[in-house]
Every structure is written in structure tokens, then in C-alpha cells.
Amino acid sequence: MTLQQIHYALTIEECGSMNKAAEKLFMVQSALTASMKELEKEVGITIFVRGPKGVTPTPEGREFLNDIRGLEGHYYTLVHKYEGDGNYKRKFAVSTQHYSFAVNAFIKMAKQYDVNEFDFAVRETRTRDVIEDVGALRSEIGILYLSSKNERILRKLMDEHELVFTPLISCDAYVYLAEDHPLASKKNIKFKDLEPYPCLMFEQGEDKYYFSEEILSEYEYPRTIKCNDRATMLNMMQGMHGYTLCSGIISDDINGDGYKAIPFKADKDHPNSAMQIGYITKKNNVLSEPGRRYIDELKKFLQGMEGLSN
Numbered sequence: 001m002t003l004q005q006i007h008y009a010l011t012i013e014e015c016g017s018m019n020k021a022a023e024k025l026f027m028v029q030s031a032l033t034a035s036m037k038e039l040e041k042e043v044g045i046t047i048f049v050r051g052p053k054g055v056t057p058t059p060e061g062r063e064f065l066n067d068i069r070g071l072e073g074h075y076y077t078l079v080h081k082y083e084g085d086g087n088y089k090r091k092f093a094v095s096t097q098h099y100s101f102a103v104n105a106f107i108k109m110a111k112q113y114d115v116n117e118f119d120f121a122v123r124e125t126r127t128r129d130v131i132e133d134v135g136a137l138r139s140e141i142g143i144l145y146l147s148s149k150n151e152r153i154l155r156k157l158m159d160e161h162e163l164v165f166t167p168l169i170s171c172d173a174y175v176y177l178a179e180d181h182p183l184a185s186k187k188n189i190k191f192k193d194l195e196p197y198p199c200l201m202f203e204q205g206e207d208k209y210y211f212s213e214e215i216l217s218e219y220e221y222p223r224t225i226k227c228n229d230r231a232t233m234l235n236m237m238q239g240m241h242g243y244t245l246c247s248g249i250i251s252d253d254i255n256g257d258g259y260k261a262i263p264f265k266a267d268k269d270h271p272n273s274a275m276q277i278g279y280i281t282k283k284n285n286v287l288s289e290p291g292r293r294y295i296d297e298l299k300k301f302l303q304g305m306e307g308l309s310n
Contacts, residue, residue, distance in 0.1 A: 001039060001042055001043065003071075003072070004035075005035055005036075005038070005039045006068045006071060006072050007025075007072060008021070008025065008032060008035055008036065008039075009036065009039065009047060009064075009065060009068065010065065010068065010069060010072060011024055011025055012032070012036070012048060012055060013048075013057060013065050015054075016053075016054040016055060016056070017054040017055060018032060018033060018050075018054075018055055020054075036048065043064065045058070045060040045061065045064060046058050046060065046061065047060075047061035047064055047065070048061055062136075065136075066135070066136060066137060069136070069137050070137065070285075073091070073137075090117065090118050090119070090288075090290075091118070091119045091120075091121075092118060092119075092120055092121075092140060092288060092290040092291065092294075093120070093121035093122070093123065093133075093138060093139040093140060094106055094121070094122050094123070094139055094140070094141045094142070094143065094294060095123040095125055095129065095130045095133035095134060095138070095139040095141075095142045095143075096122070096123070096124055096125070096130060096142065096143035096144070097124070097125075097127060097130060097143060097144050097145070097202075097213045098124050098202055098213060098229070098230045098233075099124075099143060099247075099249070099277075100230070100250055100251040100253075100254035100255045101249050101250070101251045101254075101298070101301050101302070102122075102143045102298070103122060103124070103251070103254050104251040104253055104254050104297075104301060105294060105297035105298045105300075105301055106120075106122045106294060106297075108297045108300075109290060109293045109294040109297050112293060113290065118290070120290075121139070123139065124229065124230065126202070126203070126204050126205060126211070127144055127154075127204060127211040127212070127213060128157070128204070128205070128211055130142040130143070130144050130280070131144075131154070131157050131158060131161055131163065131280065132161065134161070134163055134280050134281065134282060135160075135161025135162065135163060135282070136161075137282060137285075140281065140282075140285070140287070140288060140290075140291050141279050141280070141281055141287075141291055141294060141295070142163075142279060142280040142281075143277070143278075143279050143280075143298075144213075144277075144278075144280065145213075145215075145247070145275045145276060145277045145278070146165065146275075146276045146278070147215060147273050147274065147275055147276065148273055148274075149217075149273065150211070150212075151276075153211075154211075158280060162282060162283045163280045163281065163282060163283065164280065164281055164282075164283050165278050165279075165280050166278050166279055166280075166281070167276050167277070167278040168277050168278045168279065168298060168299065168302060169247075169249070169276075169277050169278075169302045170274050170275065170276045170277075171247045171248060171249065171274065171275050171277070172248075172263070172264070172272050172273075172274055172275070173215040173216050173245050173246070173247075173248075173263075173264040173272055173273065173275070174245070174246055174247065174248030174261040174262060174263055174264060175189045175194070175243050175244075175245060175261070175262045175263075175264050176237075176243060176244050176245070176246045176248070176250065176259060176260070176261050177237055177241075177242070177243040177244075177259065177260060177262070178237040178238050178241070178258060178259055178260075179258050179259060179260055180238075181197075181237070181241050181243065181260075182197075182241065183197075183243075183262070184260050184262070186262060187262070187263075188262060188263045188264070188265040189262050189263070189264060189265060190264075190265045190267060190270075191219065191264075191267065191269070191270040192267075194221070194243060195222050197223070197241050197242060197243055198223040198224065198225045198236070198240055198241075198242045198243075199214075199221040199223065199224045199225070199242070199243060199244065199245070200224075200225050200227055200233050200236050200237065200242040200243065200244040201213070201214050201217065201224055201225070201226055201227070201244065202214070202226070202227055202228070202233070203226040203227065203228050214244055214245045214246065215245050215246065215247070215273055215275050216245050216264070216270070216272075216273060217245070219270060225240070225242060230255070234255060234256070234259070237259065238258070245264065246261065247275050247277060248261040248263070249277070249301075249302065251301070279295065279298070
């Protein structure tokens with residue numbers, strides 16, 4: 001197995017097509033196919049299968065690709081460190097549920113580096129994608145929350161992807177809404193108070209409520225609106241008096257100062273539920289220097305808040 005074959009296999013996975021991968025690699029498709037057949041023969045597994053929409057990894061192939069991805073990354077890190085040619089950019093990426101404080105910490109971390117030396121990425125995305133990104137090492141760190149309602153399902157999925165969850169902070173539910181919302185002057189908000197207004201939720205595809213980013217998502221809300229990004233959700237708060245249920249940990253630097261987080265008041269039919277926000281990493285994976293600094297920035301932002309885990 002050669003480094004070249006490793007690079008070929010990872011490029012095929014990225015492109016999802018032998019033809020597109022060959023174009024990206026500036027080689028003929030037949031030569032790429034032959035190289036992959038040699039690699040599959042050497043390692044004794046089928047790495048890719050062809051389908052009507054291109055090529056996809058087999059279960060054994062996906063595990064193999066995850067293993068060799070780290071090898072390629074370590075190789076180029078060594079090249080950069082010892083040859084000093086300046087052409088290789090070290091990579092660091094974070095995948096996160098839609099948390100403004102996670103973006104704030106990423107910005108503070110990134111400012112500590114010369115962006116000409118790094119290829120940084122922050123992905124605000126769906127819950128399942130956060131887990132799959134870190135599982136496939138597309139991102140080094142993932143940010144999400146666990147609760148009594150979703151923990152069993154999410155931990156099972158994390159185990160399947162060989163991930164470790166490290167808690168950062170535990171908090172109760174808050175109602176997040178615009179400053180001009182009719183409920184904005186209340187000290188706390190009950191479920192019944194929310195009935196006239198649309199509940200805003202981030203779309204999770206076909207996944208059920210335990211993948212939801214919003215705490216208390218198991219309740220039946222009379223009106224709901226699904227959003228794909230944080231900017232749209234904030235617009236819905238301003239334009240439609242919408243609200244969302246969240247941790248109450250908000251970065252005004254990212255979201256702006258026209259919003260309020262008000263404690264959710266439980267009743268006998270609608271009890272509160274704690275959110276345990278934390279980060280996920282690949283098992284046995286040592287955090288990079290940007291990864292360590294990113295976690296430090298998260299902790300600084302959360303410092304002093306009840307439930308912070310040191």
C-alpha cells in the first residue's frame with residue numbers, strides 16, 4: 001500500500017465518482033480503477049461498490065478509509081514540519097449544532113493563527129451530520145448536547161462511530177425570542193404562554209425528535225416552523241414573533257443584541273429538562289494544537305456558569 005494509493009482512495013470517497021476523482025487527480029479513469037483493484041487485492045477487502053449515482057464505500061471500506069485518513073494527515077503534517085516548503089496547509093475543522101458560542105470560540109481560536117498556514121472550517125449542521133463528520137474525521141471536534149430524552153440514541157450512534165463525549169456545561173431550558181416579542185418582558189415563560197406563537201426548530205431531515213437541537217422538542221407545539229440556518233431563525237423571530245427553546249447561552253457578538261433568553265417555567269404536564277452540552281472526538285485521537293485552543297476558548301466563554309465541567 002502506497003501513499004499515492006491512499007490519496008487516490010480518499011479522493012474517490014470525496015468525489016463519490018471514479019470519473020470525477022480521475023479528473024481531479026489529472027489521470028485517466030482506467031488507471032485509477034486499476035490502482036484501486038490492486039489496493040483492494042492487497043488489503044483483502046472491497047473498498048468501493050458502484051451504483052447508479054456513483055461509487056460508495058462498503059462498511060469495511062468506510063472503516064479502512066477512516067484509518068488511512070489519519071495516515072495521510074500525519075504524513076503531510078510531517079512534511080510541513082520538517083521540509084518547511086510552506087505549501088501544505090494544516091487542517092482543522094469543527095462541526096456543531098447551531099450554537100453562537102461555538103462560532104464565537106472558533107473565531108477567537110482562529111485569530112491566534114496565520115490563516116495562510118491553516119485550512120480552517122466550521123460547519124453549523126444537523127445533529128446526525130455532527131456525529132458523522134467527527135466519526136469520519138472530516139472534523140476534529142463536534143459540539144452537541146445530550147438530555148434524558150436523546151442520550152440513549154445519541155450515545156449508541158457515537159459508539160458506532162467510535163466517539164467520546166466530554167461534557168462542558170449543564171443548563172435548563174430557556175425561551176429565546178426577539179426583544180419586541182409580546183412575552184419579552186416576562187421573568188419566566190410557561191408552555192401555555194407560548195401557544196399563540198410559532199415554535200422555531202432546525203430541520204433534521206427524516207430523523208425523529210431525539211436528533212432535534214431544541215430542548216423539550218418532545219412536546220406537541222401547536223405551530224412549528226423549520227429552519228435550515230441560524231440567520232433565518234433570527235429573521236423569523238423578528239418577523240413572526242417566533243421563538244425557540246435553547247440553553248440560554250448566547251453570544252451577542254454573533255447573533256446581535258436584539259434578542260432575549262428567558263427561563264422556561266415547568267408545570268406538571270411540561271417538566272423542564274437539563275441540557276448537557278459538550279464536545280465529541282474520535283476515540284484515542286489526540287487533539288491538535290488548534291483543537292486544544294478551541295476547547296480552551298469554549299471553556300473561557302462558559303466560565304462561571306453553573307454546571308461548567310473543569
